Amino acid sequence: EDFAARVNGDRAAGPGTTLDIKEIVIGRCWDYQRVIGMKEGKPLSEVDCNGTAWPAFVNAFAYKSPCSTPEDAFSNFIKIMTVSLPVNGTLFWSGTKNLALMYSELSGGTMFSLELTFFGYTVNGLTWCGKHTGGIHGINYDSCPSFGDQSCQSPVSTVFWGSASMSFARQARGSISVLLDGSDPRGAFRNNSFFATMELPNLDTAMVDLVNIIVVHDLDGHIVDTCDNGTILILKDRIIQRGLQWKCKDDPKLAKLIQCTENPDNEKCNLTS
Ligand code: N1C
DSSP, X not given: OOOGGGGGTOOOOEEOOOTTHHHHHHHHHHHIIIIITOBTTBOSOOOOIIIIXXXXXXXXXXXXXXXBOOTTTTHHHHHHTOOOOOXXXXXXXXXXXXXXXXXXXXXXXXXXXXXXXXXXXXXXXXXXXXXXXXXXXXXXXXXXXXTTOTTOSXXXXXXXXXXXXXXXXXXXXXXXXXXXXXXXXXXXXXXXXXXXXXXXXXXXXXXXXXXXXXXXXXXXXXXXOBTTBTXXXXXXXXXXXXXXXXXXXXXXXXXXXXXXXXXXXXXXXXXXX
C-alpha cells in the first residue's frame, strides 16, 4: 500500500479537496443567484450562501470519514439549493459529460443538465472530502477517495452525486432527454450508471411522458450501440415498462457540430463537402 493517505486511516488515493473550496462554493452560490439565474430581473431563489448554504454543505462531510457517508448526508444542502426548472427542459447524460454541458449551454436556455441547476452549478468540477482525524477544519486537502476504490464503502462523492441525481430526476416534467455515448465499449446504457440507477427509476411517471434518447458516436466512427441495437434496446424496454414513450436519434447535427469545434481538422468536419 503506497497510498500516503492510508497512514491516518482515511482511505484515500485521489486528488484532495479543491483549495479555497469555501470561497468557491460561496462565490458561485451568490453568482448563480445574482447573475446566472436571474430571470426577468427577479432572482430564482433567495438563499444565504454564507450563513445557510455553506454550512449545510460542509457539515455533511467535515470531520467525517470519506468512506462511510450516510445516504442522506447531503439532503439538507440539496433541499436548500433546489430551484424550479422548466418543463421539457431536463437533460440527463451518461458517459458524455462535456458534450452534454455544451449541448445544454448551446440549447439557448431550453435544456438543463444538472450542472446548470443551482446546486450543480455551485459544486461542478470540485473535489471534496472530510478527515475524521482533524485536518484543516476537518477537510482533507491532501487526498480523497479515488473513483472506483473498492475498499471505500460509501464514498462521499458517490453519495453526493447519487442523491443529487435522484432529486434532479424527481423534479423533471414533460419530456426529458438523455445523451448517451454510442462508442463506449461498455455500452451506451450501463446498468450501474447513475442514469440507470438514480434517474430513470425516479422519474415521476405522472408528470413525465416522453424520453428523447440521443445517441452520439465519436468522429472516428466507432459504433458500439445505436438507436436500433445493443444496450439502447434495454433502455427502450425500461422506458416502456415505466409506462413512458420514447424517441431516439443517432448523431443529431448539434452534437456533431460540438464534436467538430473540438476537432475541426477531422475529415468528417469538412465544411465544404
Ligand atoms: O453515472 P452516470 O454517468 O450515468 O451519471 C450521469 C447522470 C447525469 O444525467 C447527471 O444528471 O447523473 C448525474 N451526475 C452528474 O451530474 C455528475 N456530475 C459529475 C452524475 N455524476 C456526475 N459527476 C461525476 O461523473 C460523478 O463523480 C460520477 O462518478 C461520474 C458519472 O459519470 P458517468 O458514468 O458518465
